[in-house]
Amino acid sequence: MRxxxxxDDQSIRELLPLILADAGITxxxxxxxxxxxxxxxxxxxxxxxxxxxxxxxxxxxGIQLCSAIRKLPDYQRAPIIMLTAMHAKSFIxxxxxxxxxxxxxxxxxxxxxxxxxxxAKFLSDEQRRVxxxxxxxxxxxxSDEKAPExxxxxxxxxxGIKGLIPRQALSNxxxxxxxxxxxxxxxxxxxxxxxxxxxxxxxxxxxxxxxxQIADAAMASPRLESVIMSYVGAGTxxxxxxxxxxxxxxxxxxxxxxxxxxxxxxxxxxxxxxxEVAVGAPVxxxxxxxxxxxxxxxxxxxxxxxxxxxKHAARGVEFxxxxxx
Numbered sequence: 001m002r003x004x005x006x007x008d009d010q011s012i013r014e015l016l017p018l019i020l021a022d023a024g025i026t027x028x029x030x031x032x033x034x035x036x037x038x039x040x041x042x043x044x045x046x047x048x049x050x051x052x053x054x055x056x057x058x059x060x061x062g063i064q065l066c067s068a069i070r071k072l073p074d075y076q077r078a079p080i081i082m083l084t085a086m087h088a089k090s091f092i093x094x095x096x097x098x099x100x101x102x103x104x105x106x107x108x109x110x111x112x113x114x115x116x117x118x119x120a121k122f123l124s125d126e127q128r129r130v131x132x133x134x135x136x137x138x139x140x141x142x143s144d145e146k147a148p149e150x151x152x153x154x155x156x157x158x159x160g161i162k163g164l165i166p167r168q169a170l171s172n173x174x175x176x177x178x179x180x181x182x183x184x185x186x187x188x189x190x191x192x193x194x195x196x197x198x199x200x201x202x203x204x205x206x207x208x209x210x211x212x213q214i215a216d217a218a219m220a221s222p223r224l225e226s227v228i229m230s231y232v233g234a235g236t237x238x239x240x241x242x243x244x245x246x247x248x249x250x251x252x253x254x255x256x257x258x259x260x261x262x263x264x265x266x267x268x269x270x271x272x273x274x275x276e277v278a279v280g281a282p283v284x285x286x287x288x289x290x291x292x293x294x295x296x297x298x299x300x301x302x303x304x305x306x307x308x309x310x311k312h313a314a315r316g317v318e319f320x321x322x323x324x325x
Contacts, residue, residue: 001121002027002046006037006065007054007083015108016052023114025121034060038068047074049124050117053100055084055091063091063098067162070099076159077166079120083108092176093226093242097163102172123168152199155233158208163227164215170230170238171293177240186282187240187296188249189304190218190256193276193311195235202267210265210275217259223252236304238297241282249307253279278311280304 005016005028013030020028029048031037034057041048051069053062060068062082069075082095085106092103101120104113150156155167165173177185192198192214199207211231218239219227229239256277265273280303285296 001025001049001124002029003050003052003117004029004031004037004040004048005052006031006034006057006062007052008032008057009054012054012083012106019108019110019113020117022110023117023121025117033057034062034065034068037065041069041072041075048078050079050081050120051075052081052083052104052117055082055086055095063094063100066095066100067098070159077157079123081116081120089177089242090226092173093228096165096169096173096228097226099165101166101169103176150204152196153234156208156211156231158211158215158231161212161215161219163219163229165228165230167230167232167293170228170240173228173240174293174296185240185242186284187238187300188282189280189297189300190214190229190237190239191278191280191301191304191308192235193278193308194274198273198275199235202273206267206273210273213260213263213265214256214275214277217256218252220259221252221255223255232297236301238293238300249279249281249303253277253307278304278307280307 003020003025005013005020007013007016007030010032013032016030017026017028020026029040031040037053051066053065055062057065062084066080066082069078069080079101080099081102081104082100083104083106084091084095087105095103101123102116104116157166158164192210198210202210215229215231215237218224218229218237224239224241227239227241229237232238256279260275260277265275267273280300283296283299283303285299
């Protein structure tokens with residue numbers, strides 16, 4: 001795995017290759033600023049597999065650099081680990097919203113940093129495998145392997161929307177805010193009631209566009225502050241917000257639904273594409289450390305399930321059961 005590490009501190013630039021060698025990674029390039037990093041990136045014949053970015057740097061900081069890297073086609077999925085001595089939650093929110101995959105604090109715990117890099121290597125290797133299969137599949141009769149497919153129940157990564165991050169990144173975000181304490185954080189699920197129909201009837205591009213429009217509508221709500229969200233599959237987003245005024249999920253649901261109703265969305269054949277959403281009541285996690293995303297997902301999904309049941313009962317429509325999730 002090829003890594004680019006960016007830090008304005010020369011001692012850190014000298015230390016990181018030594019630490020990464022403990023994780024079995026020896027192909028490490030270092031840069032002292034965001035500008036130098038971008039120059040190095042553009043000089044490469046083969047893209048880097050992973051980035052380690054210091055947040056606090058003169059000029060363009062690491063969060064801005066992360067955002068710039070995410071705009072480059074070769075790096076929309078590359079693991080990006082932020083490095084910082086800053087412990088304020090606002091920095092964590094901004095970093096993950098800009099596209100960070102993980103977060104490591106200074107002074108470094110060598111074993112922890114190596115573990116995070118090993119996870120990044122696993123993600124990078126898997127992405128390389130998917131790219132290879134995709135290229136091979138574009139040439140018929142070149143391989144017996146099947147092209148990767150994404151089903152309705154699978155998570156999807158939608159690029160280009162600030163705050164909409166992959167599920168693995170959301171898991172890392174939960175771990176980091178849990179380490180700091182979770183005061184003020186609430187989690188909720190945003191579910192597409194007719195998501196299965198949209199997925200089955202539309203092309204992958206249509207479904208991805210629907211997800212993008214829903215995320216845009218949610219992000220635009222004044223009720224959400226510093227929102228981080230991820231599409232976890234089966235028509236469901238799991239969201240985290242620091243907003244203290246997210247006390248009425250039904251109002252947020254109505255705002256998102258109104259925004260979607262005003263959009264002129266269509267299927268591939270031009271037929272109208274109508275989206276119905278349900279927002280579960282927010283879940284305030286306990287203040288204990290060591291929270292897992294899976295636990296919060298379960299709580300948020302149960303709340304969304306209860307909301308869907310409530311809406312079906314109000315319409316006099318039979319609820320089809322949890323299989324819709």
